[in-house]
Amino acid sequence: MSKRLVIVFCALLALAFAVPAFAAVQNVKVSGDIIARYISRSDFDLAKDANSSADDISVFNSVVRLRVDADLTDNVSTTIRLINERNWDEATVSTTDIDLDLAYVTLKEFLYSPLTLSIGRQELHFGNDMIIGDGVGNPTAAIVSGGIGTNQTTNYTEATGFGGVNGDLAYRKAFDAIRATLNYDPLVIDLVYAKIDANNITTDGRSDDIDLWGINAGYKFEDNWNTFAEGYFWSKNNKTETKAAAISKTDTVHTIGARVSTNPMQKVNLQQEMAYQFGEKVVATGQSRDRSAWASQTIATVTPGWKHDPVIGMAYSYFSGDADLTGTNADKNYHQWDPMFENQMCGHIINALFAASNAHLINTSLTLKPSFVEDVTINGSYCYLLFAKGLSGRVLTLDPNDYTTGYGFKKDAKSLGQEFDLNLTYDYTEDVQIGLLMGWFWPGAAINKTATQHKVTASEVIASIAVKF
Numbered sequence: 001m002s003k004r005l006v007i008v009f010c011a012l013l014a015l016a017f018a019v020p021a022f023a024a025v026q027n028v029k030v031s032g033d034i035i036a037r038y039i040s041r042s043d044f045d046l047a048k049d050a051n052s053s054a055d056d057i058s059v060f061n062s063v064v065r066l067r068v069d070a071d072l073t074d075n076v077s078t079t080i081r082l083i084n085e086r087n088w089d090e091a092t093v094s095t096t097d098i099d100l101d102l103a104y105v106t107l108k109e110f111l112y113s114p115l116t117l118s119i120g121r122q123e124l125h126f127g128n129d130m131i132i133g134d135g136v137g138n139p140t141a142a143i144v145s146g147g148i149g150t151n152q153t154t155n156y157t158e159a160t161g162f163g164g165v166n167g168d169l170a171y172r173k174a175f176d177a178i179r180a181t182l183n184y185d186p187l188v189i190d191l192v193y194a195k196i197d198a199n200n201i202t203t204d205g206r207s208d209d210i211d212l213w214g215i216n217a218g219y220k221f222e223d224n225w226n227t228f229a230e231g232y233f234w235s236k237n238n239k240t241e242t243k244a245a246a247i248s249k250t251d252t253v254h255t256i257g258a259r260v261s262t263n264p265m266q267k268v269n270l271q272q273e274m275a276y277q278f279g280e281k282v283v284a285t286g287q288s289r290d291r292s293a294w295a296s297q298t299i300a301t302v303t304p305g306w307k308h309d310p311v312i313g314m315a316y317s318y319f320s321g322d323a324d325l326t327g328t329n330a331d332k333n334y335h336q337w338d339p340m341f342e343n344q345m346c347g348h349i350i351n352a353l354f355a356a357s358n359a360h361l362i363n364t365s366l367t368l369k370p371s372f373v374e375d376v377t378i379n380g381s382y383c384y385l386l387f388a389k390g391l392s393g394r395v396l397t398l399d400p401n402d403y404t405t406g407y408g409f410k411k412d413a414k415s416l417g418q419e420f421d422l423n424l425t426y427d428y429t430e431d432v433q434i435g436l437l438m439g440w441f442w443p444g445a446a447i448n449k450t451a452t453q454h455k456v457t458a459s460e461v462i463a464s465i466a467v468k469f
Contacts, residue, residue: 128344134343274296
């Protein structure tokens with residue numbers, strides 16, 4: 001009998017060594033979504049020419065995301081989300097692979113109770129996302145310091161089926177970051193460091209990474225107006241820009257700003273945000289200029305409580321510009337606003353074609369839930385886009401999606417165009433939504449017609465069905 005017990009004990013001991021150890025898990029939640037879309041886009045280069053394949057598309061497209069949240073203890077949790085974005089009938093390695101969208105660990109009450117740490121690939125959203133919200137960033141290298149980093153380039157073009165014309169429809173927005181949140185309710189302070197681009201040390205021993213770090217502090221006032229205020233400072237250091245040997249400064253964008261949201265009346269919300277950028281701009285020739293750029297955004301939302309539940313929205317955004325982006329005059333400040341990692345939209349087509357820089361954006365919208373039909377929402381949006389600073393001469397500029405042709409801009413002209421979007425959604429169930437988006441963009445006087453014939457109306461139709469689980 002004892003011999004049998006010894007054998008059983010040895011077998012159990014061997015099994016214990018053979019089976020890997022797993023952390024105890026209190027709770028596991030599996031969620032995700034599947035989005036199927038038909039996308040039709042026409043004349044996104046604003047021209048009727050032989051390059052229709054670069055700007056006209058008609059495809060079916062899918063986005064699939066699977067998320068797992070695991071609570072190891074009350075204060076330790078992990079999040080992983082996988083994603084695939086592709087056009088139908090495209091089954092190459094780059095279109096069928098499953099990519100890492102989110103992967104981070106959260107440590108609550110780390111060292112002491114107010115502190116929470118989030119470490120890994122995560123989404124970052126602050127305020128209205130005017131500065132930080134989209135880890136993809138804006139790929140217009142002429143405007144943005146460093147364009148987009150290696151990880152962000154992958155995000156923007158990973159689904160080859162998207163092609164250039166569809167990069168703005170990508171769902172990836174995460175940063176590789178460390179976030180420390182100090183919750184001193186009603187004051188919340190966030191400290192963030194993110195690695196935007198990591199490269200090898202250059203032959204001369206110089207680092208050429210792109211790093212982002214910053215602080216955001218928000219305060220919730222205990223007043224009858226439900227007032228919230230926040231201030232922030234963000235710094236993007238780009239060591240990849242080519243510069244002259246005599247210039248030792250790194251291309252830097254320092255952004256300081258504040259935002260206030262308040263409800264002066266029960267059905268009215270007002271918001272105001274202002275920000276200033278300073279630092280050094282290294283232009284293509286390797287010269288350096290001092291940055292001095294401004295941004296301002298005013299938002300008003302009214303919910304009057306009338307029949308059909310209307311919501312009226314109005315917004316004005318200003319992002320300063322520079323008439324000579326490539327100028328090398330070191331004595332002249334660089335006034336072009338760097339969009340950083342904004343995640344805002346004033347017109348779907350405008351968002352795809354133009355950067356949030358050197359711009360006046362005037363937006364009005366109306367959302368209705370008709371009482372005569374259940375579960376249907378109608379949204380109409382109008383956006384008018386102008387240059388903040390007219391260019392000093394005719395310039396041929398590629399749009400953010402890098403089509404084969406560029407836009408010619410008239411000297412000192414400012415009107416870039418206007419857009420109208422109509423968005424219909426039907427909530428089939430709590431978890432299933434059917435949508436139809438239609439949009440038209442009419443080029444303005446600032447886009448030169450005689451040089452490259454870029455005066456054609458751009459349009460899009462996107463029909464979709466989304467299922468969440």
